Amino acid sequence: MSHTAHIPSHRKPRRSASKIALRAGVAGGVLSTLAVAAAAGTANAAEPVTETIEMPTLTTDLSAQIAQSADVTQQAADTYESRAEQDAAATKAAKQAKEDQAQAEKKAAAEAKREAEAKAAAEKKAEEERASRTTERTSLSTQTTSAGSSDSAPAPAGGSVGAVISFLKAQLGDAYVMGASGPNAWDCSSLVQAAFKQAGVDLPRVSQDQSVAGTPVSLSNVQVGDILYWGGAGSAYHVGVYIGNGQYLDAANPSKGVVIQDLSGYPASGAVRVL
16 A cells, blocks of 8 residues: 555546536536527517507596696686686676766756856846836836836826726637737736737736735726736736636646636735726
């Protein structure tokens, strides 16, 4: 025996030929598999994709949130539209109000102008009437002085009560028109003035002056031809002439015209006598 036979050897034991062949076969198989896979991958890369990838289905909570968001958006749109309509209506109303105000102001100005013109015309007419009354009073006063009578009881220039009554009755049925002086339309004082003119007596034009143009007499002693008046002496608003039997003749009003009426139906306030 060798003297080194008992020392263990540090060299690895040799592999058997069968094991080496097995491992070589496995390695070859792996490499073959990789090669086939690579070839398949290359082939697949050249082919078009025909499959459709489906999106994941929305969850119930996400659907509810989207629906709520849509509702909020619609509400906001409705609110905006409503406000726009309100603003348009307000603008239209303001414009109409402005136009109405302008029209009202224009109408008021026109009305004020008409009133001013009417007032000026009335004042002018009143002034003319005052001037006319002054002239008539002066004329009547001159006649009275010449006759030796007082101012309150002018003496007649001639004629008779019959002429006065005849003239009055000839005018029955004529119209009443304020300010008219005949021949077919009268007011109360113009008719009395015209009637007494037939007897040669010039009376003032208006009822206020006629009510103090003669001698005052009581209604219990009134005679045919006396002038009757309604209202105060000097401020009478209506006159007529007593024709006897409790009746008087006057230009009454627009609805009656010149008529004969009973004193009992419309008692006079007083009377004066000029004939």
